[in-house]
Amino acid sequence: MPSARSEEPALTVVLPSAADTEQLAMRLAGLLHPGDTVLLEGPIGAGKTHFARALIRARLGRAEDVPSPTFTLVQTYGPAEAEIWHADLYRLGHPDEVWELGLDEAFTTAICLVEWPDRLGRHVPPDALRLRLADHGDGRVALLSGGRAGLLRTLKAALADA
Numbered sequence: 001m002p003s004a005r006s007e008e009p010a011l012t013v014v015l016p017s018a019a020d021t022e023q024l025a026m027r028l029a030g031l032l033h034p035g036d037t038v039l040l041e042g043p044i045g046a047g048k049t050h051f052a053r054a055l056i057r058a059r060l061g062r063a064e065d066v067p068s069p070t071f072t073l074v075q076t077y078g079p080a081e082a083e084i085w086h087a088d089l090y091r092l093g094h095p096d097e098v099w100e101l102g103l104d105e106a107f108t109t110a111i112c113l114v115e116w117p118d119r120l121g122r123h124v125p126p127d128a129l130r131l132r133l134a135d136h137g138d139g140r141v142a143l144l145s146g147g148r149a150g151l152l153r154t155l156k157a158a159l160a161d162a
Helices: 018-029 048-060 103-109 117-123 151-160
Strands: 011-015 037-041 074-077 084-088 111-115 129-136 139-146
Touching: 011 018, 011 129, 011 151, 018 048, 018 139, 018 151, 037 048, 037 117, 048 074, 048 084, 048 111, 048 129, 084 103, 103 111, 111 117, 139 151
Parallel strands: 037 111, 037 129, 084 111
Antiparallel strands: 011 139, 074 084, 129 139
16 A cells, blocks of 8 residues: 655754744644654754653643653553554664554554654654754754655644744
8 A cells, every 4th residue: 555655845943942842842733643653863862852742741732741751661641532652762672672562553543752763663654754853053953754745734834824
């Protein structure tokens, strides 16, 4: 079956402050649907967990304790019809271990935020949105690519309206 993966050009967003990172997360939160996966890439300290926290809180519409899943590997939030899975795969020893976590089903039924997605190996969902965070001056830059058809275009429009 052919993938509906977006072939849109990558979107680059300069994030001068932590508040700008939160704004990007909040804009994206309202556009995600069950079955969407966001691959959060970048070195330690790049802001992956900060971004995930802001997205989860925005999606839930409330202040929520959002601990890093570094040791639990997966944290889940929200109602079953729009559950959010936040995974930190840094400690995985082999890509096949993602199935033991239940991510195979979550990729199709939940909104998934995955830190250290390189640990997925060949198990990366084909329509995953890649969000790479990197240092940029005193702040960060986010480079987004992939995702389901139309997602980047819709995000770009939402950011322009901000």
